[in-house]
Amino acid sequence: MTSPTYDVVAIGNAIVDILAKAEDSFIEEIGVAKGSMQLIFSPEEADALYAKMGPGREVSGGSAGNTVAGIAAMGGKAAFIGQVADDQLGEVFAHDLRAAGVHFGTAVRPGQPTTARCLIFVTPDGQRTMNTFLGASQFLPASALDEDVIAAGAILYLEGYLWDPEEPRAAMRKAIDIARANGRKVAFTLSDVFCISRHGDDFRKLIADGLIDILFANESELLALCEHESFEQAVEHIHGKVPLLVVTRGEDGAMALQGTERVEVAAEPIERLVDTTGAGDMFAAGFLFGQAQGRGLKESLTLGAVCAAEIIQHYGARAEADLKKLAAEKLG
Known part of the structure; x- marks a missing residue:
């Protein structure tokens, strides 16, 4: 087995996030569950909701995309596979990810639909409610996978959200086969309780078949899965x-269990909770980076907690502080 070129290769929805502040009353008005992720099934519906948003900011996002951007910010080597359209939002996504130091080489998809976007409403308590139009991201075909890139990653990281559409589901199954054939580890994030309600049987089978080496979940997702x-x-x-x-357990920290070992860490102290968008994504970034670097469970969990604490103190799911410096200060 050759030495990996990348610490992590991720496959996920290629989404541009559009974030805006909102009151709880607005969340009730649009009829969605606060703190959840809802799917938008037409560009017209996305446009109508976008028209109701207050002033917002655009930033390259997507759960797995956020994670690999975090890994790169810590000095790790990461690659991303995801589908964008040949449009302005697709250019925004690709530019942001490459500027973050992540390898991204998936060919654009011509024509409709447009690049995916996620309209994120952040309430005063920092909770984010996401409304996602999957657009081109749901048409990632298995043929778009770069097998050499997947084979060159120490860890393949898969986003549960991408299990919704048929083509990416087949692509992820193929990616698992490629990773395992090359002796690489496969990590999977459950993403969301509603995602589990749609695909819990599939997720449970992946686990039962021994195809997942590292499973990420928050408390609610774990309960839903089991x-x-x-x-x-x-x-x-x-x-x-x-x-x-x-x-992950929010303000109660996080835990990891491997064999007979069970390790728990507290959440890192923060000055002010601003926006929880990307907290789980960045926690995964820190943990996976630690694992790829050969660190133990406690240090990997601590890196995850440091990254999550940084991200929830500002708007958006990409780091603003120097994660490499924060990690060094914490671990010495």
Whole structure:
């Protein structure tokens, strides 16, 4: 097995985030569950909701895209595979990701639909409610995969959100086969409880078939996946099925379970909670970077907590502070 070129190769939705502040009353008015991710099924619906937004800012996003940008910000080597259209938002996405130091070589898709966008409403308590038009991202074909890039990544990281459309689902299954054939690890993030409600059976089968080496979940997602009411029961149930389970618990920190080892860390202190967009993505960035660098569970969890704490103190899901410096200060 050759030495990996990349610490992490991620496959996910290639989305441009549009963030704006909103009151709780507005979230109620548009009829969505606060703190969740809803799918928008037409560009017209996306345009109508966009017209209701207050002043916003555009930034390259997407869950797995945020994660690899975070890895690059810490000095790691990362690559991303995802589908954009041949349009302005597609150019924004590609430029932002490459400027962050991430390899991105997926060919653009001509014609309609447009590049995916996520309209994110951030309420005063920092909660983000996401409304996503998947656009071109849902048409990532298996033929678009760069097998050499996947084979060159120490860890393949897959985004649960991308399991919705058929073509990317097939692409991710093929990517798993490529990674495993090359002796690489496969990490998977459950992404969202509603995602689990749609695809829980598929996710459980991936786990049962031994195709997932590292599973990321928050507390709600873990409970939804296991259909248990008790958190500890859910932890034990899944821990027995995946080599490494990583669970984030918001202000209660995070834990990782591997074999007989169980490690927990507290959340990093913050001055002010501004926006939780990308907290889980950046936690995964820190943890995966730590693992790719050969660090233990505690140090990897700590890196994740440092990254998550940085991201929730400002708007947007891309780091503004020097993550490499923050990590060095924390770990010495």
